[in-house]
Amino acid sequence: MKNEMKLTVPSISANESFVRVAVAAFAARLDPTIEEINDIKTAVSEAVTNAIVHAYKNEVGKIYITVTADEDKLKISVRDRGCGIENVKKAMEPLYTTGGEERAGLGFAVMESFTDRLTVTSKKDKGTTVVMIKKIRSKYGCK
Amino acid sequence: MLIKFKKEKETLTAYLEGEIDHHTAAFARNEIDTELMGGTPAKLILDFGGVTFMDSSGIGLVMGRYKTANSINAALEVSNIPQNIYKLMKLAGLEKLAELKRKD
Ligand SMILES: Nc1ncnc2c1ncn2[C@@H]1O[C@H](COP(=O)(O)OP(=O)(O)OP(=O)(O)O)[C@@H](O)[C@H]1O
Numbered sequence: 312m313k314n315e316m317k318l319t320v321p322s323i324s325a326n327e328s329f330v331r332v333a334v335a336a337f338a339a340r341l342d343p344t345i346e347e348i349n350d351i352k353t354a355v356s357e358a359v360t361n362a363i364v365h366a367y368k369n370e371v372g373k374i375y376i377t378v379t380a381d382e383d384k385l386k387i388s389v390r391d392r393g394c395g396i397e398n399v400k401k402a403m404e405p406l407y408t409t410g411g412e413e414r415a416g417l418g419f420a421v422m423e424s425f426t427d428r429l430t431v432t433s434k435k436d437k438g439t440t441v442v443m444i445k446k447i448r449s450k451y452g453c454k
Numbered sequence: 455m456l457i458k459f460k461k462e463k464e465t466l467t468a469y470l471e472g473e474i475d476h477h478t479a480a481f482a483r484n485e486i487d488t489e490l491m492g493g494t495p496a497k498l499i500l501d502f503g504g505v506t507f508m509d510s511s512g513i514g515l516v517m518g519r520y521k522t523a524n525s526i527n528a529a530l531e532v533s534n535i536p537q538n539i540y541k542l543m544k545l546a547g548l549e550k551l552a553e554l555k556r557k558d
């Protein structure tokens with residue numbers, strides 16, 4: 312059975328923990344391992360933080376999160392209507408950051424390595440959509 | 455996020471507890487830098503034993519503390535690292551900046 316949830320939150324940093332915990336709770340019914348749950352939380356935290364820190368840099372805007380669960384596949388979409396990314400390919404390179412001293416420039420690299428698939432679409436001044444797919448491997452070898 | 459400090463001879467240890475993300479990293483940065491600059495130790499240990507979650511904001515936090523420590527010629531060690539956080543630190547190549555010790 313396909314299942315879906317949607318969340319819309321303002322881009323305030325206190326929502327970083329709320330959103331990753333909410334997505335993890337939704338994912339729980341796919342019976343993930345503790346490591347998979349942690350991967351999901353980390354990847355979601357990266358996407359939501361980027362919307363807060365970069366997309367809505369000097370303003371508060373809305374972040375739209377949609378998660379669908381279909382059999383063993385979790386699809387997580389994080390969308391903003393912020394400043395957008397001019398060069399997505401460059402932005403996704405490890406260590407690339409416009410965030411200054413305290414940012415590592417590794418958010419996209421983490422999303423890529425902690426999920427099975429990452430797609431980023433963006434348009435300058437329109438916003439950015441990050442879609443991640445995470446396959447939940449069964450703990451018991453079959454389901 | 456909670457941080458406790460211990461000073462022993464030339465070593466300053468910061469015990470981090472809770473979740474490190476963008477929301478909590480600024481607090482951690484200020485606490486650690488204030489303590490570090492106040493005592494100018496030869497070694498800074500960041501103890502991650504009580505850290506339950508971390509994302510790339512935590513990588514930035516460690517990289518930044520490496521820079522502060524380096525500016526006063528102090529070495530950096532990150533200890534008691536939980537397995538999932540160790541995975542992230544290795545991905546970031548933090549072993550080039552600090553001695554990384556896993557939680558057993
Ligand atoms: N939603 C977004 N809107 C606008 N720009 C973005 C968005 N997400 C990422 N970017 C741009 O892409 C760059 C790389 O993002 P990435 O998450 O990899 O690193 P970072 O956020 O700079 O640092 P870190 O995630 O390690 O703290 C950012 O510095 C920013 O310029």
Ligand SMILES: [Mg+2]
Nearest residue numbers: 357361418419
């Ligand atoms: Mg980021």
